[in-house]
Amino acid sequence: MKAFYQTSYKKADSVNYGELPDAVAGPNQLLVEVKFVSINPVDYKIRNGDLKFLVGSKFPKIVGSDFSGIVKETGPGVIGFKAGDRVYGVVPPFSGKPGSLAGMVSVNSKNARLIPEGISFEEAASLPVAALTALNGLRRCGVTAGSNLLINGATGGVGHFAVQIAKAVGAVVTATCSEANSELAKKLGADITIGYRKEDLAKSVNQFDMIFDAWGKMEHSDIRRLLKKGGTYASPLIMPTSFFSALFFRLAYGKKFTSSNMRSRPEDYAEIEKLFSERKLRPVIENRFPLEHADEAFDMTENGKPRGKVIVVV
Ligand SMILES: NC(=O)c1ccc[n+]([C@@H]2O[C@H](COP(=O)([O-])OP(=O)(O)OC[C@H]3O[C@@H](n4cnc5c(N)ncnc54)[C@H](OP(=O)(O)O)[C@@H]3O)[C@@H](O)[C@H]2O)c1
Structure with missing residues (x-):
């Protein structure tokens, strides 16, 4: 072959x-x-x-x-x-x-x-790796209708599916992306777009219920500032941070770190396929x-x- x-x-x-x-x-x-x-x-x-x-x-x-x-x-x-x-x-x-x-x-x-x-x-x-990872990341964050969610890296493989899935669930989505991709992020459904550079993030005065970091490597100082107390940060990296940093974040700031690998059970695929058939995911x-x-x-x-x-x- x-x-x-x-x-x-x-x-x-x-x-x-x-x-x-x-x-x-x-x-x-x-x-x-x-x-x-x-x-x-x-x-x-x-x-x-x-x-x-x-x-x-x-x-x-x-x-x-x-x-x-x-x-x-x-x-x-x-x-x-x-x-x-x-x-x-x-x-x-x-x-x-x-x-x-x-x-x-x-x-x-x-x-x-x-x-x-x-x-x-x-x-x-x-679809499989990227869409299933996005789906699990949003689940790990606990996204539901009305959630005020930040998606970091919103126009890449995982991120562009995450924006669409989050909108289908009814979340309010702020998307970070490079300036060139702001239009695309809006087309995918993002309510607000901001640049992902440190100086752009610094301008954001909003805090979010949860952050799904599709890029995976957001800085701790940005997470601390942008995530509300009690909120969850999820990254598709296998080790988004050390055990001790995660523990510190939870104890000192009441903020949770979690890793969100791809999950591929039949019901996960079925959810992606349903969103596709409803034209909510492309x-x-x-x-x-x-x-x-x-x-x-x-x-x-x-x-x-x-x-x-x-x-x-x-
Ligand atoms: N554990 C798992 O099961 C699993 C599964 C899938 C993916 N992943 C991991 O998840 C990560 C993303 O995967 P992907 O397929 O979405 O990759 P990708 O298609 O390369 O997308 C990466 C995204 O990150 C953005 N980005 C680049 N620099 C950034 C920064 N400084 N801040 C914020 N965003 C930035 C890019 O935007 P621009 O192009 O505009 O710069 C792009 O939208 C990878 O590390 C991958 O290995 C893990």
Whole structure:
């Protein structure tokens, strides 16, 4: 099968496009002919070797988490899928299994889902990691109708879904973004936009019930000032702060820190699909690259300031 793969963690070796042995459907797995992949920061962090303590150094390595495609075969024990089904889902990035940047991927059926009517292959591939992380982040914050919420980094992969989901819930959303993206943040539904630079945040006199930091690395001094007492700050980083800082924030200021990883239970997917069917959620996709130039998709995600999701067309 054709594949985009790397043979070491050296940058020069991360640009290989060619033939690798076909994926096969093992027990409880689907063999999927991949149509689209969306790139997430975790993918370039793996490509760059930043997460080798989690994913190991076995090569050749095919990176890629989100995918959409068509089931070619089902392995023993698979229930609920058949050849020809349109599916989407995630190859868990730390599973050590070959990822989705290839003509075919084998994926455990519990990590795949039928694509509902009305969602295209490209849209489906854009959703799993970013939209499910946004959904969980807002849940961790306890967002409900009328919540006064700050979303930091509101026009990136996670942030642009978070704005739409929060508005669908009925929250009042203040979005931070770069000046160039203020218009987009408003189009996504943000009630107020402010710049994310320190000097712009300093001008904000409002305090918020909760902060979902889709960017993940907001400064403690800004969190302390902008979050109301009793409020929650959530970040999609695995360790948004040290245990001791979080404890200090809670005891000294009555403010809670929490990490909000992606959660992918069937009911989470169902919620995203429902919002999509109600036209309350749409991906922003402005950058597409063919599989043979997947390295450009990585570079765009890492350095190019993309808006919404970056897509690889397989
Ligand atoms: N734990 C999990 O399960 C999980 C899942 C998904 C993502 N994540 C993590 O969440 C983070 C965001 O992911 P993503 O897919 O949304 O990335 P992304 O698409 O690259 O978006 C990052 C966003 O942050 C904004 N930003 C850049 N500098 C900023 C600053 N100083 N202050 C505030 N915002 C700033 C960017 O705005 P501009 O482009 O306008 O500069 C952009 O909107 C990454 O670290 C990723 O690894 C974790």
